[in-house]
Amino acid sequence: MSAASDNVYLPKLAVLDRVVDEIAEVKTFYWHFENPDEQKAFRRFRPGQFAQVSLFGAGEFPASLPPSPTEHDTFFTVRNVGSCTAALHQLQPGERFAVRGPYGNGFPMNQYAGKNLVFVAGGIGLIPLRSCIVYALAHRDQFASLQVFYGARTPRELMYRDTLRQWEQSAGVECHLTVDRAGPDWSGHVGVVGSLFERPGVQLPVANTIAFVCGPPVMFRFVIKDLLAMGLPEACIVSTLERYMKCGVGKCGHCCIGVAYVCVDGPVFTYEQIKKLGEDI
Ligand code: FES
Incomplete structure (x- = not known):
């Protein structure tokens, strides 16, 4: 080389x-x-x-x-x-x-083997989580339950529609979709992402669970509040932080939050770490 x-x-x-x-x-x-x-x-x-x-x-x-x-x-x-x-x-x-x-560090999917995986995304927050969901489905026998909760403002703003359809039809994952404002082409759930947790038949496991949360700040704050209220530990909630990365390899300091370099220590952090960094999402 x-x-x-x-x-x-x-x-x-x-x-x-x-x-x-x-x-x-x-x-x-x-x-x-x-x-x-x-x-x-x-x-x-x-x-x-x-x-x-x-x-x-x-x-x-x-x-x-x-x-x-x-x-x-x-x-x-x-x-x-x-x-x-x-x-x-x-x-x-x-x-x-x-x-x-x-x-960057990426999600430590191997460490999550045997756990229930709960993915909660809003809008374009599905972009970084798509990789984990597809990965988890490809290694389905390594994980306990898989649940996806995804919402957008309108049906037209739902990302990766073909992939969502596949997930909805897959026996390996429970996929729940919602929009804030329905249109004539939408017969599904209407409401914020967190309202999906209260849907009849939905049971969100708390023990032995990792929750992946990505989305706009307002959605993030409400979903975190819901998950913590259910009893999910801060260390079991993971997300990715966005920063304007320059070098990407821990040299320029552009992406620093407190003592962490988002480009090498992240972009994946637990909610417990995000709080310690003093990051206000
Ligand atoms: S982008 Fe340069 S240190 Fe992170």
Whole structure:
């Protein structure tokens, strides 16, 4: 292996394969590395890790990895929020960009073996959790129960609709969806994500459970309150923190919260750790 390929800062050339519209301003970009060896090395990522994505002439931004390492495709789901993400949104299949990573700790899925997994997501908070859910389903016999609680403001804002449909039809996972405001095309539950916990027939296990929570701050706060009230320990609630990562490898200090570097100590933290860091979500 050459010294250049050992350089953790070195972006590797990638090619865009196809783009799928998710919701307004959010698209999923399927891609591969030009060099198959780099593709193979990158595919060892863990659920919850992230990568740095470079667009020539525009800059670099961090992106969660929504695929599970058990899936064949490599992709990012990115919201158009600035000049770099806008440059990715304008890219056409066949065009090139660059990727470095994977970085960060990721979710320690092996440590969760034998446990009940409860996934609670709101809006685009499903992006980082998608990887864990698909991973858990691919290793279904390693976990006790699997439950997904997912909500968006409207039916049109539900992400990964094909995947949601698969989960709803899968015997391996209990999938509950909700929207804040229904439309004519929605006959499902209406209400905030936490209201799904009170649905008839829903039983959220407290003992031997890990709850993954990702979503907008208001949703996060209410869901945490509900989970704690049910008796779930703070150390058994996990989430990913978002920071504007620069180096991604613990050198620049851009992502610091208190004593933690989100890029290397995170982005996955337990709620107990988040509280100690003094992070106000
Ligand atoms: S992004 Fe540079 S230290 Fe974390």
